[in-house]
Amino acid sequence: MEEGTKVTPKFTTEFLDRQVPGDPRIDELKKWCDQFTQSGLMPSYEGGVYGNLSFRLKPENRFIITSSGMKETSAAESFVKVDRVDLEQKIVYAAGQREPSSESMFHYLIYQKRPEVNAVFHGHCQKLLDNQARLGLVSTEWEKPYGTMELADQIMTVLGKNDFLIIKNHGFISLGKNMAAAGDLALKTMARCAFD
Numbered sequence: 001m002e003e004g005t006k007v008t009p010k011f012t013t014e015f016l017d018r019q020v021p022g023d024p025r026i027d028e029l030k031k032w033c034d035q036f037t038q039s040g041l042m043p044s045y046e047g048g049v050y051g052n053l054s055f056r057l058k059p060e061n062r063f064i065i066t067s068s069g070m071k072e073t074s075a076a077e078s079f080v081k082v083d084r085v086d087l088e089q090k091i092v093y094a095a096g097q098r099e100p101s102s103e104s105m106f107h108y109l110i111y112q113k114r115p116e117v118n119a120v121f122h123g124h125c126q127k128l129l130d131n132q133a134r135l136g137l138v139s140t141e142w143e144k145p146y147g148t149m150e151l152a153d154q155i156m157t158v159l160g161k162n163d164f165l166i167i168k169n170h171g172f173i174s175l176g177k178n179m180a181a182a183g184d185l186a187l188k189t190m191a192r193c194a195f196d
Helices: 026-039 104-113 126-130 149-159 179-195
Strands: 012-017 052-057 062-066 079-086 091-095 119-123 164-167 171-176
Touching: 026 052, 026 062, 026 119, 026 179, 052 104, 062 104, 079 104, 091 104, 104 119, 104 149, 104 171, 119 179, 126 171, 126 179, 149 164, 164 179, 171 179
Parallel strands: 012 091
Antiparallel strands: 052 062, 052 119, 062 079, 079 091, 119 171, 164 171
16 A cells, blocks of 8 residues: 555445444553554554554454544544444444444454454554565465455455464454454564564
8 A cells, every 4th residue: 555545445334323432442452553553563654554453342243443544542433333244235334433444344254254353453564574475474365455355355265263364465464362362463473573
């Protein structure tokens, strides 16, 4: 993605509610957003940050995710609840004051396929892309546009039981049973770029 590119979701958002979602775990998600930004896993651009983090809401596949073009992790309105996704119609049903992340569809698919996963962290780090083969990291085969079902399909093709994977020429996804597991895995994998 080019520097300063405006992020435009490739789906329609239908808001079920315009209230800011309330969940005590949002504070933990804010801390991980800050840590990812400071560590270079979610680089900044003029309109926000590159990346999106989410955690699962029980039951089923609902989740809280960072908003599209999130600028301030401290702002409550930077977080959106995704209630469900109609993949055929490309409609995301959400609650919040801002559009959900442009990658909400692949977060939904991962939660659907991997019931043990409770956090999906997606960021961008050139070091990880450059060291993917050397570190033996699983990668999607083809480069596809962000926010599309084509990209989501590529991810699902290689997901399997992998908790960390590279999206070709794009970024990474780190999964965990909780936010700490997903965040720590990303930080440890990035650290391997320097030491392996």
